[in-house]
Amino acid sequence: MTFAEQINAALFADPALPETPPVAVTGTGELPSCFATSDFAVATVSAAAGELAALRGDDAASVNRRHALMWFDMTLRPQGWTLPNLWDPIAGDYATADGWIRLHTNAPHHCAAALSVLGCDLDRAAVAKIVANWTAEDLETAVVAAKGCAAAMRPAEDWAHHPQGKAVAAEPLMDWTVTATDAAPVALHGVKILDLTRVLAGPVATRLLAGFGADVLRIDPPSWDEPGVVPEVTLGKRCAGLDLTQPDDRATFEALVRGADVMVHGYRRDALAGMGYNRDALRRLNPHLIDVSLNAYGNTGPWANRRGFDSLVQMSSGIAHTGMITAGANTPRPLPVQALDHGTGYLIAACVLRALRLRGATGTCTSARLSLARVAHLLASGGTRPYAGEALEETAQDLSPTIETTVWGTAQRIHFPIVTGVTQAHWPHPAGPLRRHRATWAP
Numbered sequence: 001m002t003f004a005e006q007i008n009a010a011l012f013a014d015p016a017l018p019e020t021p022p023v024a025v026t027g028t029g030e031l032p033s034c035f036a037t038s039d040f041a042v043a044t045v046s047a048a049a050g051e052l053a054a055l056r057g058d059d060a061a062s063v064n065r066r067h068a069l070m071w072f073d074m075t076l077r078p079q080g081w082t083l084p085n086l087w088d089p090i091a092g093d094y095a096t097a098d099g100w101i102r103l104h105t106n107a108p109h110h111c112a113a114a115l116s117v118l119g120c121d122l123d124r125a126a127v128a129k130i131v132a133n134w135t136a137e138d139l140e141t142a143v144v145a146a147k148g149c150a151a152a153m154r155p156a157e158d159w160a161h162h163p164q165g166k167a168v169a170a171e172p173l174m175d176w177t178v179t180a181t182d183a184a185p186v187a188l189h190g191v192k193i194l195d196l197t198r199v200l201a202g203p204v205a206t207r208l209l210a211g212f213g214a215d216v217l218r219i220d221p222p223s224w225d226e227p228g229v230v231p232e233v234t235l236g237k238r239c240a241g242l243d244l245t246q247p248d249d250r251a252t253f254e255a256l257v258r259g260a261d262v263m264v265h266g267y268r269r270d271a272l273a274g275m276g277y278n279r280d281a282l283r284r285l286n287p288h289l290i291d292v293s294l295n296a297y298g299n300t301g302p303w304a305n306r307r308g309f310d311s312l313v314q315m316s317s318g319i320a321h322t323g324m325i326t327a328g329a330n331t332p333r334p335l336p337v338q339a340l341d342h343g344t345g346y347l348i349a350a351c352v353l354r355a356l357r358l359r360g361a362t363g364t365c366t367s368a369r370l371s372l373a374r375v376a377h378l379l380a381s382g383g384t385r386p387y388a389g390e391a392l393e394e395t396a397q398d399l400s401p402t403i404e405t406t407v408w409g410t411a412q413r414i415h416f417p418i419v420t421g422v423t424q425a426h427w428p429h430p431a432g433p434l435r436r437h438r439a440t441w442a443p
């Protein structure tokens, strides 16, 4: 099945839903990859575009392939200022005694976890020297046990036989549950979306929804930061902070859940339940909440609660190894962009839009769970080939004329790839720092 066929088959179907309008793909572009990365990217963006058009009642939508590929990477072009580094000093791939491992250390608590296992300072050469004495799987196990983030590089065949790889392969791409059948319709314009996601995958979904009228309120814990991606992913959103260990902030959070139409979250599978908000508790607060979530390694299997990021899932699932072998290289070769994050983001947006459409047509409320690892399985289903494609050379025509005024300075962005009917994305708030707004719904 093509990517589009698999995605269509995974979206919640109901005979009461009118057909999704056609999505025309314009433009060209092929990123350098041995996977069908560009077709995969366009398929995920097109799924969101079709659902957007359907919910808005537009006859058709279009997706610009070139700009879709550019939106799978950084899209902000600062004028006279620079973006912070994406990676901390020790994040990256390291040779072990028997292969390769990737350490993800951008968050200070993940960095501290890795360094506590390695017993060294924040120094890349020192880390490399110690990692070389570990086997990849032993170090992965130790870092994960310390609540850090690491992944050994595995060949695709090993992942296919690994208990987690098998669990993920058996999961649906979108795991839907019906939660209520008596909800009133809500309009896309002003729909209240509570956003508990971080870094790229979840925030990409809510950024799209904010661009077409949703009121997105992002909530972060007191000390979380992600300076490298904040200018990318906060576009169009209000961003507040809440400490869910504190009674007052819990009361505020519960009021937000009661007032929300949709919640999108990217905690580990059981993390929200660990804070006292399992599905039943959320349903008691708001029986009509549409709840769409992602985690890293899938919702079943021994790793369902493992911390993870796109680049780690690429290492675990065989993508980085396949890239290395196909390129004839001797170091891990990931995808040219963080396609699992972005692809998952557009699929989450498609799920939210389908769920809103379903609610409007039948009163049915749903939840859906996705994962980076299951989306990696979708990408891998497109097969591999010798490396093809080339990096896109950006021109002035790729930039939207809109000037975004941020707290860091002015900037332009790449044209957004989706047009629905004749409507283009428009974001009500510029990107900005986390926790700068009040944790409340607009009246």
Ligand SMILES: CC(C)(COP(=O)(O)OP(=O)(O)OC[C@H]1O[C@@H](n2cnc3c(N)ncnc32)[C@H](O)[C@@H]1OP(=O)(O)O)[C@@H](O)C(=O)NCCC(=O)NCCSC(=O)C(=O)O
Residues within 6 Å of the ligand: 109, 147, 149, 198, 199, 200, 201, 202, 220, 221, 222, 242, 243, 244, 245, 266, 267, 268, 271, 274, 275, 294, 295, 296, 306, 307, 308, 309, 310, 311, 338, 341, 372
């Ligand atoms: C993103 C993460 C790696 C972040 O890891 P961690 O911060 O270490 O884990 P947790 O989410 O479990 O949160 C850590 C602890 O903070 C607590 N916590 C969380 N939120 C709050 C608030 N608001 N207030 C108080 N405490 C909080 C939580 O209960 C945990 O407590 P303790 O239990 O006591 O520790 C993980 O959440 C994760 O794997 N999520 C699923 C996949 C995902 O979204 N990946 C990133 C985007 S995708 C991507 O690849 C990318 O963008 O790159």
